[in-house]
Every structure is written in C-alpha cells, then in structure tokens.
Amino acid sequence: MEIEGLERILREHSFFAGLGDAFLALVSGCARNVRFEAGHYLFHEGEPANEFYLLRHGRVALELHAPGRGPITFQTLGEGEIVGVSWLIPPYRWAYDARALTLVRAIGVDAACLRQKCEADHDLGYEMMKRVTSVLIQRLQTTRLQILDVYGTHS
Amino acid sequence: METSGTVVITLEGLESLIGLLKRRGYRVIGPTVRDQAIIYDEIAALAELPRGWTDEQQGGHYRLVPRDDDTVFGYAVGPHSWKKFLHPPTELLWTAERTEKGLRVTPAPLPDERFAFIGVRGCDLHAIAIQDRVLTHGGKIDPHYLARREALFVVAVNCAVAGATCFCVSMQTGPKATGAYDLALTELGRDEDHRFVVEAGSEAGRAVLAELPHRAATEKDIAEAEAVVSATAANMGRSMRSDDLHELLLRNLNHPRWDEVAARCLTCGNCTMVCPTCFCTTVEDATDLAGHRISRSQRWDSCFTMDFSFIHGGSVRASPRSRYRQWMTHKLATWQDQFGTMGCVGCGRCITWCPVGIDITEEVAAIRDSEQH
C-alpha cells in the first residue's frame, strides 16, 4: 500500500510528468515520504548528496554562508519543484545549504539507489537526465539574471 | 503692379534685389567666400557673392578653385546649410532669476529676425521643407524655428554646376528648385549677356520682382534655362537608388558592412553638422556662481556622441558601429516612419566633409549588392 501510494504521489509531481508506469515503479523503489519542520535544514553544504527532494508542500530556501554576511538566500523553491541536483554527478556533494522556511512535506529519493537503476537501464537514465537538465537550464538562466544585478546602479 | 510670368534680370537687377530686401528689413544671407570655402553669411552687396569661384569636391575633399568666368553661382554647396539660421547652433530657451521673493522663469523672446536667403539650391529647399515637418508638424512645435520660418524670404537658385558628391537627382530634390520659394533664379550667359531667368513662386516674390528692373523672358531664355538644369542633372557625381531603402536597411541591421564602416568612421559627427536635415539638439543649463541667474540653452547635438544615448551608467549605443548605423538608418529609413519623407536630400555634404570620405551612397550600394549574391 505504501509503495502504491508513493507511486501515485510521484506520478502527480510535475518533475516526473510523463515518466510512464514502469519507470515510476522503478523510481518509487528508491523513494520515501519525508517531512521537515520550519527552520530545519534539509542538508548542508559539503555533505554527501545522498537524497534529493520533490517538494509537495511548503517552501525551501537555498543558502550560501558568507563570512561576515551570514547566510544569504539565493533561491527559494516551492511546491512542484525539486531540491538538489548535485546528487547526479560526482563528487555527489551538496554545494549549498537548504533550509525549510515553512513546514515541508516532500518525497525523498535515494540518490545511490536511483543512480544504480539508471546505470542498469539507460532509458531510465535518459529520462532522468532530461528532467534534471531542464531544471538546471532554467536555474542557470535565472541565475544569470541575478548575476547581472539588473536593479543595481551601474556607472 | 505685380509681375506674372517668367522674367529676366541682369546682374544689376540682382544687386538691386539684395538692396531691396535689405531696405524691406530682411537680414540678407547668401554665399560668400571665407576660410577657403563658400559659406553662408550676411551679405550687403553683389560683390560679396563668390563670383568666379567653383568648388572641387570629393569624399573627404573640398577645394575652392577659380573659374575662368565670373559666374555668380557656379559651385555646388559648402559646409553650411540654411539650418544654421533657421535652427541655429545655440538658442536661448529661458532664463530664471532667484530673488528673495522666489524664482521667476522668463521665456526667451521669440526671434523677430526676418531672413532673406539668396541662393537656396533645390536640395536645400527640400531640406528646409523636411525640417519644417520635423519641427512644426509633429504635435509640439519649436516656436523659435516657426517664427524665423514664417518670416523667411527665399531666393532659390537652379544649379548650373553638379558637384562630384551631389545626388539630388536620385533623391528627386533637384537640380531644379521645387517647393516653397519666393523667387527662383537660373543664371545664364557667362561673360556676355550675363543674366538671370527669374520665376516668382509666391505673392511676396511677385511683389518684389515688380520693383526690380526686368524684362519678360523669351522662349530662348526659358529654353536656355531648362538646358542648364538638364545639363546639371546629367552630370551628377553620385547616385543612389532610394525607392527600397526602408526595407533594405531595416532588414540588414546586423549586416557585416556596419562593422566595415565602423572601422573607418571616427564618430567625429561632421556629417551631422553639415547635413541640412539633421535636427538633433541637447540642452545646457548655466548658472552664475551664486545660483541667482540661471539659463537654459538648446544647442546642436549629434547622435555620434557617447552622451547622446546615455542612460543611468551607460550609453545604449556605445559602439561606433551602432552610432553610424543609427545615423544612416535614421536618415534613410526610420525618418520615413517618423515624418513621412526621406531624411536625405542628396546634397553630398556628408561625403565631402567626412574626414575619411565615407560615402553614404557607397554604403547603401554595398549592402544592396551583397544581397544579390
């Protein structure tokens, strides 16, 4: 029952839209329900990227800590989005902190488990790559705009 | 008594014309030799006109050369255009005074000068009409320009000499002067029977003509005058196909030719200074040290400067490439969207006065020709 429930949740999450039942079943074998209280960290910079999260409810802030400036939030993510992309490529380490701004309910996907299944079935691997790449490209584009500091005065 | 129909006047008649206009309170402006060029300035007598001179023009080249006769208007156009008087390089807009009672703004009085221009060529006549559209037809008007323009008396001249950089035929602005003139002269004869065929173009022109010694023009006079104009038209130094410029240039905004011309262009802005239709201005505020007397003036500006397109922290058109492109595409293409006419009249000044001889007709041809291949 637990697994069927997970599969349904995964199917409804926009990250896995169009994945197909067979692959959904494969992925759900790596998945579990998770919950974070407001203020708690999902992970910290430098930790092994063991699990990534599909947000179902709540908001997460991605932060970098600069000495003298404290934690700086450079992105917030919400329902329907994924937190964590570094699990996909070596060295499988988180590059920033992720903190729950509100109560967060999510699906945690075991990264090692999913990577193994992707190696075994490259079609699954390709589906995962397509989805993660899409997220990366969007984030890259918005990050570029942030770098431009368009609201700053430039002289 | 008014005179209708075409007449003929002599050199004495031309001298009388200048005197008559002066007596009627006009500031008479005409061509005269100064600083090794034929420029426009106030003249008082026939003797100040460049009789016996002609000009040798090419890309980046202008020389005065003596003629072997004493033709009065035997040259093309020099670095000045009539905008120097109608839309002057500096113009006071208003002054303000700060007293204990507060600030008071006083608009600059409108000019009450009445200009009479002697020797307006066809290209320049069209240029005046083009500036009329820009400065008095768009909704808000420039009242200083309007005041000078409404008081203007124009003595046009049909060109007997085609300059090497002229292309008025291509732009349909000459060599015959067409448009709003009061009198139009065609100079005939050289050393013998030196005379001018004169057409009046307005009531004011007819009234002035009536007061000058004249005789009716014969068919021979008229035929000779037409022949002069035809000969000039056949000797244009440049040509430029102009029916397709709008689409041609606007679909080639990223053409490599812009990089090519940018490598030569010094962005000196000479072209905008000598062009008879360029109208861009900027404003300049001045104040005394105590801040009690303040004034704002308008002065000529050029789209070739970095300041021209400056907004918070940078210029929109930072590269010379973009600035040259702006000038040329405005003059030949977007001007049509804005004002319903071409911006260029084919006078050739921008070619002559460009220090590196950039030739607008050549640039257009280069872009057009590249499309054939």
Next chain:
Amino acid sequence: MSTARIADTDGTTDPMVPRLARIARRRRDGPQVWTLEIEAEDSAGAAFAPGQFNMLTAFGVGEVPISLSGDPAEPDRLVHTIRAVGPVSTALARLGPGETVGLRGPFGVGWPMAELAGHDVLIVAGGLGLAPLRPVLYRLLAERARYGKVVLLYGTRSPQEILFRREIESWRRRLDIDIEVTVDHALGDWHGHVGVVTTLIPRASFDPAHTVALVCGPEVMMRFAVAALRDAGLPDTALFLSMERNMKCAVGLCGHCQIGPVFACRDGPVFRFDRLRNVLAVKEI
C-alpha cells in the same frame, strides 16, 4: 511669407519652458530612492494618465524625466519617485519642502487603461519599475469591479529595496488582489521568495486568453519577463512595456529618445510589445 501654412498647432507657447512647482513632501523610499510630492503653482493641466512622466528641473543643475508614481485621481499632488544616480536626480532628491522645481509635462503615452477593463491584469514590476505602475494599481483598486483578476509580481534586489513596502503590505491584506514579491538575494531574516521575478510568472495564476500584462523595470528584466509571459501563452498584443531612453525635450524635437522608428517620449514610453518586438531584438539600437 513663402509658405501659406507651416504649423498645425499654435506656435506661441514654447514647450521647453518649465512652470514653477513647489516640493510639498519628501520621503525616503529606499537606498538612494526618494519620493517627492510637488504642487504646481498653476495646477491647470497637471492631470496625468498612469504611465506618463514629467520633466523636472533642478534649477541651476539640469532637467530629467521622472515617472509620475502617484494617484491619478489626485492631480494636485504630483508624486515622483526618484533614484539619485546622476547630478540632476541627486540635486532633485536633496530638495526639501518649500523649495522650487521646474515642471514640464505630463508627457507620453501611458498604460492602456481602457484595454484593461473586463480583463485580468498581470503587473510585472522590477526594481524602480514599480513606480510608473503604481498609478495603475491605484486606479485598478479604486474601480475594482471593472477588472478581472489583478496580479502584481514584483522583484527587486533585496528586502531593503522593496519599494512602497507598507503599501504593498496593505494591498496584500485585501482579498481581491494577488501579490507576490521576490528578491534577487536575501539574508536569513527574509522568508519570502528569492529568485528573479521571472520565476514568479510560471507560478502565477492567470488566464492567458483574458489577461493584459504590464511590464516595467530594467530592460534586461523586461526582456526576460516578456519571454516568460509569451511562454505562458500571452499574445504579443496583450503585453505592454515602458521604455526608458535619454530624453532632453520630451516632445519629439531633440531626437535623443529614438528606439528605431519610435520616439520614447511621444510614441511611448509605454509600448505594446508587438510594436517593439523586432527592434528590441537588435543590440544597441
């Protein structure tokens, strides 16, 4: 006279001469951002449409275009939000109540208020771009029933730079307007969105078939916002931008504000996107 008729309009008033106005109130609205409320000595002709701008003169320094950011229903209080970046804007921002400025305007084509009626309205503002859009919000909220959904998406650099923050908060307390605010980066005490304003667009709820979008902010931000709005299904005829260019005369006579074939002062500053689409794609136009 050699021409019968030269001008279409009355040529005696000089559009370049300012009227006098006095600063009534001055308030700091952010780092280097000041809001001046001015009263014209002669209030005739001060009424403005949302999206229009005035030319303000700091006597002895110069003149700059500043958008009107106040309530169009109160034309005797002309509100201008100024960012002090150059000598003129800095001089204006330093003027206090009772001091005199020069005023010309209002100028320009404003936001298409008539077209908004009966539609959902999506306002996407970035940084100081919220200022020329605030008059729209005042009008929408004053005659709320004329419009469908009203959504404001506002992005700025950091929480300290949120313009009109208290006003946004009070609008938010209403039940008939959706407001999302995001910042480019924030310190730990900000619990709102972080990310560029375009990230708010896919998440906003509006019907692209019945929405008109008004966009104002730095040009880069507008370009990306327009791309995101088009991706969301909005037709080019339902998108409006406010463009900024160097202006000296504000009446189409000095040539400075040209963007391709149009004059920002006279044909804009508000433009429907389809009119600018080709031009905006050309660098350094």
